[in-house]
Amino acid sequence: MQKYNPKKIEPKWQKEWEKQGFYRAKDNSSKEKLFLLVEFPYPSGAGLHVGHCRSYTAFDVIARKQRMQGKNVLYPIGWDAFGLPSENYAIKTGIHPSITTKQSIATFTEQLKAMGFSFDWGREVNTTDPNYYKWTQWIFLKLFEYGLAYKAKIPINWCLSCKIGLANEEVVDGVCERCGGAIEKKEKEQWLIKITKYADRLIDDLKLVDFPERVKAQQINWIGKSRGALVKFPLNESQDFIEVFTTRLDTIFSGTFLILAPEHPFIEKNKVKITNFEEILAYKEKSKKISEIDRENQEREVSGVALEGVFALNPATNEKMPVWIADFVLANYGTGAVFADAHDLRDFKMAKKYNLPLKVSILPDDEKLAQKVRGLEECYEGEGILFNSKEFDGLTSQEARQAIGDFLKDKGLAKEKINYKLRDWVFSRQRYWGEPIPLINCEKCGWVALKESDLPLELPKIEKYQPTDTGGSPLSAVEKWVNVKCPKCKGPAKRETDVMPNWAGSNWYFLRYCDPKNTKKLADPKKLKYFMPVDWYNGGMEHTTLHLLYSRFIFKFLWDIGAVPKDLGPEPYKKRTSHGMILAEGGVKMSKSKGNVVNPDDVIKQYGADTLRIYEMFMGPFEQAIAWDTNSIKGAYRFLERVYRLKLKMKNEKLKTTIKNGKIEKLLHRTIKKVSEDIEQMKFNTAISTLMECLNIFEKEENIGTEDYLLFITLLSPFAPHLVEELWQQTGKKTSIFQEQWPQYDENLLKEEEVNIIVQINGKVRGKIEADNDVSEKEAKKLALKDENIIKWFEQKPIKKVVFVKNKLINFVI
RNA sequence: GCCCAGGUGGCGGAAUUGGUAUACGCGUACGCUUCAGAAGCGUAUGCUUCACAGCUUGGGAGUUCAAAUCUCCCCCUGGGCACCA
Numbered sequence: 001m002q003k004y005n006p007k008k009i010e011p012k013w014q015k016e017w018e019k020q021g022f023y024r025a026k027d028n029s030s031k032e033k034l035f036l037l038v039e040f041p042y043p044s045g046a047g048l049h050v051g052h053c054r055s056y057t058a059f060d061v062i063a064r065k066q067r068m069q070g071k072n073v074l075y076p077i078g079w080d081a082f083g084l085p086s087e088n089y090a091i092k093t094g095i096h097p098s099i100t101t102k103q104s105i106a107t108f109t110e111q112l113k114a115m116g117f118s119f120d121w122g123r124e125v126n127t128t129d130p131n132y133y134k135w136t137q138w139i140f141l142k143l144f145e146y147g148l149a150y151k152a153k154i155p156i157n158w159c160l161s162c163k164i165g166l167a168n169e170e171v172v173d174g175v176c177e178r179c180g181g182a183i184e185k186k187e188k189e190q191w192l193i194k195i196t197k198y199a200d201r202l203i204d205d206l207k208l209v210d211f212p213e214r215v216k217a218q219q220i221n222w223i224g225k226s227r228g229a230l231v232k233f234p235l236n237e238s239q240d241f242i243e244v245f246t247t248r249l250d251t252i253f254s255g256t257f258l259i260l261a262p263e264h265p266f267i268e269k270n271k272v273k274i275t276n277f278e279e280i281l282a283y284k285e286k287s288k289k290i291s292e293i294d295r296e297n298q299e300r301e302v303s304g305v306a307l308e309g310v311f312a313l314n315p316a317t318n319e320k321m322p323v324w325i326a327d328f329v330l331a332n333y334g335t336g337a338v339f340a341d342a343h344d345l346r347d348f349k350m351a352k353k354y355n356l357p358l359k360v361s362i363l364p365d366d367e368k369l370a371q372k373v374r375g376l377e378e379c380y381e382g383e384g385i386l387f388n389s390k391e392f393d394g395l396t397s398q399e400a401r402q403a404i405g406d407f408l409k410d411k412g413l414a415k416e417k418i419n420y421k422l423r424d425w426v427f428s429r430q431r432y433w434g435e436p437i438p439l440i441n442c443e444k445c446g447w448v449a450l451k452e453s454d455l456p457l458e459l460p461k462i463e464k465y466q467p468t469d470t471g472g473s474p475l476s477a478v479e480k481w482v483n484v485k486c487p488k489c490k491g492p493a494k495r496e497t498d499v500m501p502n503w504a505g506s507n508w509y510f511l512r513y514c515d516p517k518n519t520k521k522l523a524d525p526k527k528l529k530y531f532m533p534v535d536w537y538n539g540g541m542e543h544t545t546l547h548l549l550y551s552r553f554i555f556k557f558l559w560d561i562g563a564v565p566k567d568l569g570p571e572p573y574k575k576r577t578s579h580g581m582i583l584a585e586g587g588v589k590m591s592k593s594k595g596n597v598v599n600p601d602d603v604i605k606q607y608g609a610d611t612l613r614i615y616e617m618f619m620g621p622f623e624q625a626i627a628w629d630t631n632s633i634k635g636a637y638r639f640l641e642r643v644y645r646l647k648l649k650m651k652n653e654k655l656k657t658t659i660k661n662g663k664i665e666k667l668l669h670r671t672i673k674k675v676s677e678d679i680e681q682m683k684f685n686t687a688i689s690t691l692m693e694c695l696n697i698f699e700k701e702e703n704i705g706t707e708d709y710l711l712f713i714t715l716l717s718p719f720a721p722h723l724v725e726e727l728w729q730q731t732g733k734k735t736s737i738f739q740e741q742w743p744q745y746d747e748n749l750l751k752e753e754e755v756n757i758i759v760q761i762n763g764k765v766r767g768k769i770e771a772d773n774d775v776s777e778k779e780a781k782k783l784a785l786k787d788e789n790i791i792k793w794f795e796q797k798p799i800k801k802v803v804f805v806k807n808k809l810i811n812f813v814i
Numbered sequence: 815g816c817c818c819a820g821g822u823g824g825c826g827g828a829a830u831u832g833g834u835a836u837a838c839g840c841g842u843a844c845g846c847u848u849c850a851g852a853a854g855c856g857u858a859u860g861c862u863u864c865a866c867a868g869c870u871u872g873g874g875a876g877u878u879c880a881a882a883u884c885u886c887c888c889c890c891u892g893g894g895c896a897c898c899a
Binding site for chain 2: 212213214217218221222224226228244245246247248259302326327328329330333334335337338339340344345346347419421541544545618619620621623624625626627629631632633634635636638639641645685686688689690691692693696756758760762763764765768800801802803805808809811812813
């Protein structure tokens with residue numbers, strides 16, 4: 001007997017499908033389009049991860065089904081290939097990143113093809129290809145042209161021993177990730193992008209898209225919009241003032257001192273007045289060493305130092321306020337200064353510690369709590385009724401914010417202000433393996449953009465990938481490349497040597513898929529108009545804040561300047577979903593160092609790609625993280641083997657195609673409905689369990705017609721495409737299963753003629769009766785009371801009440 | 815601290831419009847097949863009990879004829895955000 005042999009059938013059909021070009025999306029089609037987007041992988045040396053296989057299989061299932069439903073599906077793939085691992089590898093070995101990248105891409109391609117994914121390989125993009133990054137650079141020049149890219153000095157994490165700037169993610173537990181050395185904040189010139197200009201739109205337009213609520217919440221949270229006021233605190237005996245941002249203007253009457261961030265420019269400016277300047281400098285030095293990550297530790301005790309010799313005035317009470325510095329006040333949020341009062345826990349702790357004055361101005365409703373608050377036994381941070389606030393006494397916090405705001409505004413001491421947590425986006429990296437920034441710095445003309453015709457500005461080949469001692473990019477050592485003539489005045493000038501961050505290439509790749517070979521534009525507007533927006537974007541949770549935010553921003557910008565057609569609307573993605581991670585056995589993360597990485601190649605070798613696909617779709621809910629279980633793969637393999645054997649069994653027994661089996665027909669229509677609906681809702685695990693149930697019945701049933709069997713395998717085809725194609729063509733079909741129509745179900749065939757009705761007594765299940773569909777209450781009652789097993793429970797007691805649910809149950813209350 | 819998701823057999827999970835809890839799969843046991851093993855097939859499998867029956871969806875209370883599903887309180891796990899003024 002022939003055995004199910006995936007090793008033989010899988011490569012055969014993969015070749016055949018590629019030859020036929022089934023999966024090419026057509027640029028011009030009268031069909032409705034469907035743009036399915038998965039996050040393109042970083043081609044690492046480690047090879048394809050089983051996690052990639054999970055999400056790519058999920059969308060492959062949807063793509064295959066939707067094609068069979070008549071859609072022109074665009075399901076593309078590409079490579080997000082700039083990045084640190086290749087560069088670090090180059091530093092270690094001297095092998096150019098372009099070589100390692102090429103090798104990795106070749107491996108990934110082979111692996112993806114072995115999975116049988118129906119990608120449109122004709123549209124492959126690669127962020128490190130000059131023909132691609134030409135347009136990444138073009139977008140940067142547009143940002144520059146529209147004044148959204150600017151250079152500024154900002155503090156970065158500086159590793160003292162590696163002499164290199166680190167991203168926040170590279171600082172682990174306050175020390176350098178690579179060498180474990182100390183980190184210091186250092187000011188450095190960086191290119192920044194004014195994403196803050198789009199903050200409101202990035203919040204408001206979330207109304208237009210279908211993203212999970214938590215993803216929307218994360219985006220909103222990251223942007224961190226808060227409404228408040230800017231308040232001026234005049235300085236004693238001076239015209240000067242300190243400006244403070246607050247959202248709690250209602251508490252201003254309890255403001256008893258001011259706290260500045262240690263980095264606040266006020267300190268340097270008022271050097272002369274401050275009598276304990278040495279002490280201040282020491283504190284500043286100390287706080288420099290505390291990284292952002294350590295600041296997150298709330299258990300840390302509050303600390304601070306007074307600026308001796310300086311006083312401010314509370315604009316509401318005119319009372320004198322000491323001015324302090326403390327490291328819990330952040331220089332880059334608000335104005336880098338706060339007014340401290342009894343209604344903020346940190347301020348409260350600080351006042352207690354250093355014996356600073358405290359005053360209460362808000363009282364809670366709760367009398368008992370109010371008593372404690374009044375006695376300064378407890379810090380009350382909530383809203384309440386004003387107290388100790390002159391004419392504003394008795395107002396609610398909300399009313400008071402408005403009233404006090406108006407009062408101070410009249411005196412010119414306050415104005416409304418909306419503040420954002422979102423910072424402008426640092427767009428420079430002092431690295432090699434990234435897109436060169438296409439700008440030239442001329443002593444006379446300043447920053448000058450390259451002409452569009454001079455793009456792409458190719459990354460020069462170099463020998464040394466190590467960053468320079470001064471923290472400059474490795475490119476800054478390539479003098480021939482750096483020293484150029486100014487495009488404007490032809491005088492001596494220097495290229496920018498920083499490169500773009502990883503995000504640059506992934507911000508807009510979905511646009512390039514619509515028209516990947518265009519040399520004149522980033523993509524033809526006509527093609528964009530047809531394929532965009534992305535109908536459904538799936539990716540990892542780790543990208544739902546930054547990548548999503550950045551790419552939404554870039555799309556909006558391109559939309560604003562007319563680089564993408566206006567009628568598309570301001571959002572690139574209609575719908576976003578996230579897949580759960582695949583963990584190693586035991587629920588820990590897969591990692592090379594732990595040696596628990598599952599290689600998809602090994603699974604394919606042992607069981608075949610179809611088994612891996614079925615297993616990963618069946619293992620659990622798609623959006624949930626789940627641990628790998630080697631044992632369970634067998635179940636997926638057994639299922640496919642049984643499907644294969646059923647075909648053989650049918651052939652041997654010479655079953656005819658004409659068998660009409662009402663029971664099986666009904667089963668199939670129920671299965672069509674459930675599988676079709678489950679796929680669209682990404683409930684792949686229950687879709688497969690429904691198919692398994694169907695097979696279980698098929699195996700027990702003698703009278704299965706070929707037509708029934710073919711319908712069943714059609715439903716299985718998106719999950720196990722190779723096996724089904726093989727079985728399909730073995731029945732003598734000359735064309736591919738994937739040229740077929742997706743089956744439709746008949747509403748009338750979903751109903752059963754007979755139903756089981758549960759009989760309950762006092763809510764407990766005591767039996768069940770078989771009855772015709774839609775049986776009446778009266779009839780059901782009669783049937784139930786005939787049954788001896790049910791009657792015995794009544795024990796002569798009278799029936800108080802009967803609850804009847806049609807086709808489900810009858811409950812007697814006695 | 816705040817926000818979100820979740821807690822169901824030995825395991826992954828199903829059922830959330832309130833209406834048979836444990837579908838489907840893994841594992842386990844026994845049997846068939848085999849020289850033997852692997853694979854396969856069949857049967858059983860929530861817990862307690864010889865049985866009758868009772869109990870069971872993190873814990874507690876409540877609403878209801880009826881609760882995994884709804885309400886309240888508490889506990890735990892995972893994820894995100896966070897000295898944000």
